[in-house]
Amino acid sequence: MIHSVYSNKDVFLRELVSNASDALDKLRLAALRDDTPDVDVTDLHIELDVDKEARTLTVRDNGIGMSYDEVTHLIGTIANSGTAKFLQELREAKDAAGADGLIGQFGVGFYSAFMVADEVTLVTRRAGEAQGTRWSSRGEGTYTLETVDEAPQGTSVTLHLKPADSENQLHDYTSEWKIKEIVKRYSDFITWPVRLLPKPAEDGGDPGEAETLNSMKALWARPRDEVSDDEYHELYKHISHDWREPLETIRLQAEGTFEYQALLFVPSHAPHDLFTQGYQRGVQLYVKRVFIMDDCEELLPPYLRFVKGVVDAQDLSLNVSREILQQDRHIRMIQRRLTKKVLATVKDLMASAPDRYATFWREFGAVLKEGLVTDSDNRDAILAASSFASTHDADEPTTLKSYVERMKDGQDAVYFMTGESRQSLENSPHMEAFRAKGVEVLLLTDAVDEVWADAVGEYEGKPLRSVAKGEIDLGGSEDEKTDAEKDQQGEEYAGLLGWMTEHLGEDVKEVRLSSRLTVSPACVVSDANELTPALENMYRAMGQ
Numbered sequence: 001m002i003h004s005v006y007s008n009k010d011v012f013l014r015e016l017v018s019n020a021s022d023a024l025d026k027l028r029l030a031a032l033r034d035d036t037p038d039v040d041v042t043d044l045h046i047e048l049d050v051d052k053e054a055r056t057l058t059v060r061d062n063g064i065g066m067s068y069d070e071v072t073h074l075i076g077t078i079a080n081s082g083t084a085k086f087l088q089e090l091r092e093a094k095d096a097a098g099a100d101g102l103i104g105q106f107g108v109g110f111y112s113a114f115m116v117a118d119e120v121t122l123v124t125r126r127a128g129e130a131q132g133t134r135w136s137s138r139g140e141g142t143y144t145l146e147t148v149d150e151a152p153q154g155t156s157v158t159l160h161l162k163p164a165d166s167e168n169q170l171h172d173y174t175s176e177w178k179i180k181e182i183v184k185r186y187s188d189f190i191t192w193p194v195r196l197l198p199k200p201a202e203d204g205g206d207p208g209e210a211e212t213l214n215s216m217k218a219l220w221a222r223p224r225d226e227v228s229d230d231e232y233h234e235l236y237k238h239i240s241h242d243w244r245e246p247l248e249t250i251r252l253q254a255e256g257t258f259e260y261q262a263l264l265f266v267p268s269h270a271p272h273d274l275f276t277q278g279y280q281r282g283v284q285l286y287v288k289r290v291f292i293m294d295d296c297e298e299l300l301p302p303y304l305r306f307v308k309g310v311v312d313a314q315d316l317s318l319n320v321s322r323e324i325l326q327q328d329r330h331i332r333m334i335q336r337r338l339t340k341k342v343l344a345t346v347k348d349l350m351a352s353a354p355d356r357y358a359t360f361w362r363e364f365g366a367v368l369k370e371g372l373v374t375d376s377d378n379r380d381a382i383l384a385a386s387s388f389a390s391t392h393d394a395d396e397p398t399t400l401k402s403y404v405e406r407m408k409d410g411q412d413a414v415y416f417m418t419g420e421s422r423q424s425l426e427n428s429p430h431m432e433a434f435r436a437k438g439v440e441v442l443l444l445t446d447a448v449d450e451v452w453a454d455a456v457g458e459y460e461g462k463p464l465r466s467v468a469k470g471e472i473d474l475g476g477s478e479d480e481k482t483d484a485e486k487d488q489q490g491e492e493y494a495g496l497l498g499w500m501t502e503h504l505g506e507d508v509k510e511v512r513l514s515s516r517l518t519v520s521p522a523c524v525v526s527d528a529n530e531l532t533p534a535l536e537n538m539y540r541a542m543g544q
């Protein structure tokens with residue numbers, strides 16, 4: 001079943017090298033922080049070891065390793081309930097895109113080894129621990145697990161390759177050129193050496209030196225025109241653990257007193273947990289090419305939490321801690337600059353690549369709009385990059401700018417309505433008068449929409465007004481009535497209004513005549529300044 005997921009089997013090696021690289025990053029960091037004082041970190045590397053006769057390929061690293069419990073949780077569990085669930089959902093996902101999404105969700109990176117291997121054996125010892133762990137599985141949902149006394153620190157993953165596909169030399173993973181080609185293609189930028197061990201010499205003599213296959217050059221430090229889009233995309237996949245191409249790549253080089261490089265990616269799909277508490281946001285922080293941390297939250301505001309990438313700063317201490325980051329004014333400067341750059345990129349997409357912008361907005365619009373509430377400095381830039389469903393067009397969203405350009409003479413506000421779905425909004429009695437008069441209304445259906453319009457208040461001097469709140473005066477027929485006529489109407493209906501007020505009792509504040517309806521006899525309206533329950537919840541969730 002795993003086979004059908006991957007269009008290209010070669011990527012199993014990318015996944016294993018990527019895991020090894022992460023493990024080396026973690027050990028390096030632990031050493032920097034003196035967490036594992038007794039570990040030798042002078043020659044951190046990844047080794048590839050091919051045995052043609054035995055048809056095995058081993059990926060070995062001397063990184064952080066895993067404890068027995070970690071193997072059980074990180075590797076073992078996928079082989080139990082996780083795999084079952086994964087495989088079941090995979091069968092239900094009809095198209096390739098759906099399957100890709102599942103891989104992202106379940107993180108079967110390690111399990112891609114079973115695309116090319118009948119059996120996988122992993123031996124690992126956590127840095128600083130005495131005992132190692134040996135895990136082995138044939139990928140069919142079961143595995144064996146035991147402790148071992150003799151295990152080098154780090155992790156080695158041995159693949160017992162499937163029988164050679166004689167018709168297709170392209171998939172011979174014992175072939176040296178094949179291995180070199182895959183590493184070059186997918187893992188060139190990995191900052192640790194990936195070494196291919198030499199074949200044992202036939203006469204038993206000196207087999208020669210191991211060959212380093214990757215250039216280890218940080219992509220963000222290389223000139224823009226030397227790096228291909230594919231190379232950027234491979235880096236994205238490595239750091240984001242996403243399987244798909246990113247939607248957009250953003251580069252930024254800052255020179256001067258505080259020098260840094262940033263390489264940011266906008267994914268093409270929102271992760272399923274983007275709106276949950278546990279979502280790990282942030283980009284990777286490097287200091288002078290040395291990996292310092294994943295998920296550095298201080299570099300981007302929460303409403304850009306979908307952005308992935310790398311920031312490499314020249315003048316921070318390698319020992320920099322979360323506490324220091326939170327107070328560092330250079331970090332705040334970087335955050336401001338990155339934020340503006342991302343917003344400008346989205347705005348550019350809108351004009352230059354409407355399809356990609358539409359994808360962006362569908363996936364991340366609801367998150368971006370949180371910034372309208374929380375980041376008043378960038379409010380205009382966020383609005384300029386935002387679009388909204390509108391009664392003007394059934395399919396195409398509009399910008400506020402275009403809305404204002406279409407406003408009729410005498411219309412003095414930008415009208416919107418919030419609710420569950422476009423359909424429920426269109427059927428709302430609140431819309432009747434607007435439809436009758438041909439006044440455009442924005443149809444807002446994200447939870448955050450309840451909040452931002454209030455926070456923003458106006459656009460280019462035009463108030464943003466909910467059609468469901470307060471008194472609405474659209475002009476026209478009502479204006480033609482004289483005050484005397486209105487008074488007379490008021491008297492005429494005074495009895496009915498009084499009767500209704502009495503019967504509705506506590507449930508309403510007031511019953512009044514209105515010109516907002518053309519077909520429905522009555523509707524419920526909020527006070528202009530009242531918080532709806534959804535709004536109160538939202539503010540609380542955003543910590544306001």
Ligand code: ADP
Nearest residue numbers: 019020023065066074107108109110111155241
């Ligand atoms: P992901 O890399 O997306 O987390 P994987 O399936 O590739 O998912 O790996 C699962 C986990 O197993 C990793 O997050 C890591 O904690 C652990 N792991 C895998 N390979 C290694 C390794 N070589 N050294 C240490 N830990 C590893």
Ligand code: MG
Nearest residue numbers: 018019109110
């Ligand atoms: Mg992985």
